[in-house]
Amino acid sequence: MFVRRAYIPDSLTPEPPERDGWPFTVPCVAALVEHGLTFTHPVTFLVGDNGSGKSTLVEAIAEGFRLDPYGGRAGARTGRPNPRKSPLGAVLRLETTAAGARMLGGPRLKKKGFFLRAETAFAMTENLGGVPGYWAEDTSRMSHGEGFTTIFRTMMNAPGFYVMDEPESALSFTSCLHLTALMYELGRSGAQVICATHSPILAATPGADIIEIGEHGFRRTPWEKLELVDHWRRYLDNPRSYLRHLVDGGGDDG
Template sequence: MVTKRGLIELSLKQEKVPPTKAYPFNIPALKNFSSLQFHPKVTYLSGENGMGKSTLIEAIAVACGFNPEGGTINFNFATRASHSILHEYLRIARAPVRPRDGFFLRSESFFNLGTNIEQLDAEPEGGGKVINNYGGVSLHEQSHGESFWALFMHRFSGNGLYILDEPEAALSPARQMAMLSRMHELIEQQSQFIIATHSPIVMAYPDATIYELSESGIRKTNYNETENYKISHQFINNYENLLKILLGKE
């Protein structure tokens, strides 16, 4: 499996990590961490809340030159500087050919991205409208899910590196399945995805690498062995009995 473009490997600059192990070096994702390899198509980061998925994927994006609050490498707005310093301690090996397109979707700050686009388009000296790359309709004049979908359908153009932090946050199950189809179209156009997600649907792309983050660190795993899949599968197939237990009716 040879990656001709995009990211190949992520490693931690162990020699530079401070001995105090303060945040972000105390997050579970970095326990015993040295490196991980990216799949040329899709790499997933899965795991429970608080394990460090968003911290790690944010650091990967910033290390690649993306704005911490999301967007392309050309965005430089900052609503509140809340990202960690982890990116300064990461070493990223890239393939010889760099992708033509790229985007970092950070779900929690996507509203700020929409605001910045409106601000850029309001500047009188600007050329073409930035929003035209997103379907031509203000992201604030659409539902959260519709604005996410406009990003996938209009802004992602292929031959790109797309780093997504919990893209399922605004998408219905049906749209999550449609997202897999759209991902496949873009992968066929030489794109690479790196995705942090809780969703068993989003995580179901068949030709992918999955890393599960836990208190023990990071381990490579199979789709149906992830906790998110097992819990969802168990609930859907036995929800009546589980509800009785959860609601104290048994």
């Protein structure tokens, strides 16, 4: 592993009125300010609903490890034009392991890491195929799912620090299974993965630590007790029980 803990030092903790504004009013960020967030497993999932703050957390963690918050690999010479840290990234700090400290302090070309965020990964598949340091395939001619799979296979092929924000957005059921297997193998290889997801498939990666994000802040939760898993089970068992509240005739047979 490369990172043990994400935290905000007391000297950087915002004071009112700044602490009364976004993102510090988001429950999971407020919990981070108070307690920090410890990582205990090679693969960690942050699971929560839209707006819960999980993407805000993973973006700041990526920034803390000097990954381009726009998305991209560690040690890249260029990234987002005129990069500026997010409000949380500006104050968040990472407690690294010895391996993490060596990675951050080592030569640029020895840095192994990648930040994948779904909304910018589409542009990456259009523009980075064939660019030195990325992938050889012309991903602009692939489907989005195939392009994402190429990114995973090429950029996450060695022990490193990998941060992902909703990587399942372009993936089919089968592709999610393949990504689950990749995350499992990365964890066994000495890599560290931190992933924000809505996918019960990815969250079921064997041996992963699952942190549920919500109004409570954050808490470690077994896969089978996640609200996400409960809702999917009930929906697949009886879609009408959900759709009747949303769609005219959703509960009718004909």
